[in-house]
Amino acid sequence: MSTRVAEGVSALELADYQKAVRLVLRHPLITTVHPDAVALATVRRWAEQLRRDLMDVLGYRLITTADTARLQRAHDQLDATRPALNKAGRPFDRRRYAYLALTLASLGRHGAQVALGELADAVAADATRIEGLGLDTARKHDRDAFVDAVTWLTERGALHLADGSAASWALDPERAEALYDVDREILTAIHQPGRVLQHLTSVRSLLDSASASSLSAGRRAQRLSVARRARRLVLENPVAYYADAGAELTGQLRAPALAEDLTRLTGLSVERRAEGIALIDSSGRLTDLRFPAGGTVAQAALLLGARISEVAARTGRHAPERLPAPTAAERLAVRADRLDLALPAGGVLDELTEDVREDMEADTTETLHPFVTTSWLRTRMRDITEQYGAGFAADLRGDPERLLERALDLLDAMDLITRVDGGALALPLLARYRGVTAEVKKRVPRQSAPPSEPQAALFPAQLAEPAGPTEPAAPADHSAADVPKDLAE
Incomplete structure (x- = not known):
């Protein structure tokens, strides 16, 4: 099922438009300061065309305001490869994710400014009610984790440091403090889930595939839903293997329209092999994880x-x-069951949707x-x-x-x-x-400083040529068109 991608974009401006597409795909939350000072203006210039194409091609919803651009992605699988990161580049652990969620909730109860110590006390009061969590500001370990959550929000502009230093507070909260201005608009953009959450009993219900078009929606709507899922599968993964998809999804993966749409939308090329299909990002313009790489x-x-x-x-x-x-269905079941072990046992309704659609198998x-x-x-x-x-x-x-x-x-x-x-x-x-x-x-x-x-x-390894026509190829530094995983997604 083909769509008319970038229909209103001239040939001379197509590269600029594709740059905006890659920008919003890589950064689901864009503000006046994140990821840089010019990103928001770039996206806002193409906002109308972006909204139309991202929905038609991928089923993604783009919401723009004066100070934010927020991409609500449709999720078909659970993916642990794109976590939130602290300033040192280390992934958030469960404690930091919990502090981030509680900080967002607490900021909704504060005014235009908040002191870091006051915010920590409010989060600590909520954390003590969660078994195994807690937040003791007398412990350096807890303070560091809390500051990582606050810094994540600061980097995105939800909080603006007005005075003091969070690093100094983390070292000695008795002698140092930090004062922040709160940006309500960005907080709203961050905490904007695509589904109502309070009645969910499994993480499977968060997935788009769990609530895809039913038979009552009509055959055309079903085809559109599967076509979007196929494009998302290629866009968000290093490779889409035909053996890992059902017959209907495989048909969409093999369709010429998929490659045409993704290439025109992102500016990247699609490579097909007997076992699968991959979106090639050899320049790293959309890739968040390069391979091969240094390190x-x-x-x-x-x-x-x-x-x-x-x-x-x-x-x-x-x-x-x-x-x-x-x-794919078996991998999803294992990951979902592990996450579901952390859900509260009471106060929830029965599962709202089927665990996995048949066409996921x-x-x-x-x-x-x-x-x-x-x-x-x-x-x-x-x-x-x-x-x-x-x-x-x-x-x-x-x-x-x-x-x-x-x-x-x-x-x-x-x-x-x-x-x-x-x-x-x-x-x-x-x-x-x-x-x-x-x-x-x-x-x-060096002579002056012998090691x-x-x-x-x-030295960088030398890559062999693809083994043969039956091997799905990938670029030397390809990680597919992955989008960094933020809590703002």
Whole structure:
């Protein structure tokens, strides 16, 4: 089902319009200060066309005000790969997410200004009523977590520092304070859920697929809903595998209109292979997670992935065991059940919608993938650390087990492998990185400051060509057109 994307945009202005599309997709909340001072003006210029195209193509709703642009995305799956981050780039833990939610609730009861200590006391009063949470301002650990939540809001303009310092308060709340101005409009934009939440009994009810068009909505509405879901699947994931989708969704993934719409909307290209389809973002214009990339974890993951891919290509008596991968519906069920354990047991209604629509399920034909064991992975990571450890960060070089876990998490997030009990399954996209080579090149130390230990850098790996026409390809630095996950989504 094709749509008339960017219908009112001239050829000369199309690149500028696509830049605005990528901006709002990457930053679901845009304010006068976030992500920068010019982003809001860029989006507001194209607001009417953006609202129309984002709804028609993806089912996303764009809400603009004088000081905000808020994208309400439709969610089809649970995704832990785009968390809220603190200023140091570390993901929020459960405590920080809880403090952020309670801070938003508390700010609704305050006036135009609030002192940090006063806000902390209000959040602490609410946190004490939640078993296992609490907020003790006498504990540095709790203060740091609370300040991370407040800083997240400050970065987006919901709070403006008028006086004092949050960092100083976190060090010594008895001797320091911080005063903030509260921006009600941005607070409203942040706390704007797409669904009524109080009666939900499962996180599945938050998903768009759980409340998609029913048979009573008519066949055309159903086709439109599936077409939007197919485009979202390609847009928000490194690759969309046909084997992981039902027949109707696969039909939309194979349709020429999908590639035409996404290419004209985002300015990126679509690449098809026998097993799936990927949106190519080789320049990183829309990608929030690049791969391959610099850093110890990304380099170790690339080298480990190359070794898994080599094993997966073996045939005959040396071929690895092949096992089926969990379907999208099965992965959703596992994640949802884990989250649902934290829901309160009482005061809720029965489940409002079906857990998973039938068309979320994979085809009945089982697809098998090469399997490698956990012990094999540990051995390969030790080998990688011994060979390339001079270019790795010292803390990870000395802890191969932690490096392995983080590398596997990254490969899993990129849809290169899927983790299963006892090991991992190699997915077709991993063949893109078969034959990777790397070298550690010694740096020349400065004469004035000789290092205490040899310095080295792991040079970028050389990528192999795609293994063949049956392998779904991805760019060298592709993470699909992922949108950073904020609580403002």
